[in-house]
Every structure is written in structure tokens, then in C-alpha cells.
Amino acid sequence: MQHSPTIFDRRLLRARAARARAHGPATFLLERVAVDLADRLSAVLRQFPVAADIGTPDDALRRALAGRGGIETMLAVAPAAAGGAAGNSAGRGPPRIVADEELLPLGNATLNLAVSALALQGVNDLPGALAQIRRALKPDGLFLAALLGGETLHELRESFFAAEAEIEGGASPRVAPFLEVREAGALLQRAGFALPVADVERLTVRYASALALMHDLRAMGATNPLTERRRLPLRRATLFRAAQIYAERFSDADGKVRATFDVIWLSGWAPHESQQKPLAPGSARRRLADALGTSEMPAGDKPTR
Secondary structure, X not given: OOOOOOOEOHHHHHHHHHHHHHOOOOOHHHHHHHHHHHHHHHOOOOOOOEEEXXXXXXXXXXXXXXXXXXXXXXXXXXXXXXXXXXXXXXXXXXXXXXXXXXXXXXXXXXXXXXXXXXOHHHOOOHHHHHHHHHHHEEEEEEEEEEEEEOOOOHHHHHHHHHHHHHHOOOOOOOOOOOEOHHHHHHHHHHOOOEEEEEEEEEEEEEEOOHHHHHHHHHHOOXXXXXXXXXXXXXXXXXXXXXXHHHHHHOEOOOOOEEEEEEEEEEEEEOOOOOOOOOOOOOOOOOOHHHHHOOOOOOOOOOOOO
């Protein structure tokens, strides 16, 4: 049996998310994505009686969807340390299932809708997680999710690489590898989704300095989660040199620095006989040349003038 590589330290991810909540989380990015996801879903004229939020770090997405008609039950599926406001032990919030995104305890064909915001980029076995979500959807059920990918934080990665190479003579992985949008579409197909769509939205956030960006990442619980991270503390000289390189390469005229966040959007449907299907090769009833009003000629022939 082939196992996925353990890229992310999942226990560390949960611990850092809990630390961020305890000290006041930075939620602006998650709230923006939650609103955007709700807008995308509003364009789907469909009822979704049973829905599940898969792993979203807090209740931002569930708040954004609270006013949408057609959702009768919204489940919150997240690890025990995630989604501080999601629990319902005191009768508040949606029903909650404590589970890891890599091992979802959802029955086959039990959901009409599965949504997720900024959670799946930290999953080691993303193909497996997508396949589990697909199996949990009823026929013609919808999956809609956003995760960080593409060129996210490429400025920080480049700055740390240059600083460590200069000061320490070598670089260690500090920024997580991110999914590309083309890979995302292929993964949806591999998981068995019909009508898969993947697109990317680039958000550029400006900060007073690279250190301010790092402070926000800490408040998001998004500092280095890699299993292969260097265990030694970051040297102060390396940190400040990375901030200096960041300012030199990625600052605007007013002195503020740019940080890229690429949000990859995924959508797909559980297969159903009512969905559109591509025509089988050779099944067309009309020739393309007739439709275009031109003459068809054998391959290799040159048109006459």
C-alpha cells in the first residue's frame, strides 16, 4: 500500500492554530475568502439540505453562509483544536464532528454540499481527502473549496533562501510547497468529480515591513509547519537579513512591501445522470466545415487562391 509523504506536521499545525486563537487571530484573509465563497455559492440555484464545512479554521464561513436559503443542516467537521466557535456543547453553533481532514468520518452519499475555506492546503494526502469528500456527497452534490496555492508567499520564500545562503551557507525549507491550479483540476478528476473547475485568484496584501507580515502569519497559525523544517532556532541575523532582502526586492515606492496570496478555487459535482456529458468522438450529426460555411479538404492539401 502506497502512503502519501508526510510534508506537514499536523499536530504542530493544530497547536499553532490554537496559539493564534489564544493571542488574537488575524482573520482578514479567511473572512475575505468566506465572503467570496458565499458569493460563488449564491450563483448556484440549488437547494442543499445537508451541508458540511470541512476544516475551516473558525466559523467565518458558516457565518457567511448563515443567510443562504436551502441549507437546513450545516455540519462543522474539524479537529478538536480547530474552529473555536464551532462547537455546540452549550447548544450554540452547528452540529460538530471532531475529525481530521485526512480521515473524515462521513457516510457515503450523506451530504448535498461540502465547503471548505483555507484548510486543505495543510493536508498531506489531498487526493485522499478529495476522494473522501466525493464519496460523502449524494449524487449531484456540490463541492466548493478555497485553499492557498500557486505563488503564495513567494516573496518570503525567496528572501529567506537568499538570507540563509548568504549568512549560514545553506537554506532550509521555511515556506510550504503549494498546489498549482493545473494540478488542482487534475486532482478533482482523479477523485471522481464531474464538471471539475479550478481557478486562481491573486490577492496582494501590503505590509509596513516583512516583520509585520511574519507577525500576521503567526497570528494566522501559518508559520513553518513542515516536517523537514530545521529544528534549531532561527538566527536573529538571518531574520533581519531576510527582512532587508524582502524590502530591497519587493517594496513599493512608499516603502511598504507586497505579499502574494494565491487562492485556488475548486468546484466539482458528484456524478449524476442529469449532468451534461461530452459527446462521444464521431457522434456529431453535422460537419464542422458545414457549420463554418467553408470547404473541407484532405490534410496536407493547400488552399487555392
